Amino acid sequence: MPSLVSSVEFARARKLSEQRVRQLLAAGKIPGAVRIGARWAIPADAAIRRNAAGRPPHRRAGILRRAARACDAALARAGVRALVVGSLAYGGVRPESDLDLLIVSNPGKKWSEVSSIAADAARPYGVPVDVIFADTLPPAVKRAMLKDARHASQL
Numbered sequence: 001m002p003s004l005v006s007s008v009e010f011a012r013a014r015k016l017s018e019q020r021v022r023q024l025l026a027a028g029k030i031p032g033a034v035r036i037g038a039r040w041a042i043p044a045d046a047a048i049r050r051n052a053a054g055r056p057p058h059r060r061a062g063i064l065r066r067a068a069r070a071c072d073a074a075l076a077r078a079g080v081r082a083l084v085v086g087s088l089a090y091g092g093v094r095p096e097s098d099l100d101l102l103i104v105s106n107p108g109k110k111w112s113e114v115s116s117i118a119a120d121a122a123r124p125y126g127v128p129v130d131v132i133f134a135d136t137l138p139p140a141v142k143r144a145m146l147k148d149a150r151h152a153s154q155l
Contacts, residue, residue: 072152
């Protein structure tokens with residue numbers, strides 16, 4: 001069984017600040033660490049996990065914004081009105097985030113048509129798109145989504 005050390009001892013051994021070690025623990029970046037009450041028990045030989053490969057969140061947000069504008073323009077040409085919801089709308093973009101569109105008005109268009117238009121518009125950006133029709137949602141969910149929804153030009 002590997003020896004366990006406290007967060008203070010781990011910080012000293014790695015020449016890190018105690019606060020940085022607490023941040024790493026909170027983010028789950030030190031495998032094998034166990035919280036016991038208010039203290040941490042960390043394997044002395046634990047490696048710190050680095051960020052996963054992929055685009056950093058700030059770059060991902062820019063790509064998602066451009067994809068949202070492209071989808072909005074393509075859907076508008078088809079007479080469909082869409083709003084952006086999800087992580088891009090409320091500012092929680094992560095490297096794996098996708099583009100979530102709330103379809104507010106779709107005169108005569110089926111889900112498959114709208115989904116295809118959005119997917120085609122977002123394809124050059126390499127972004128998956130989730131299409132949600134507002135009229136299929138329960139009233140409380142619809143109100144909550146509309147509260148956080150943004151037009152692509154506001155992002």
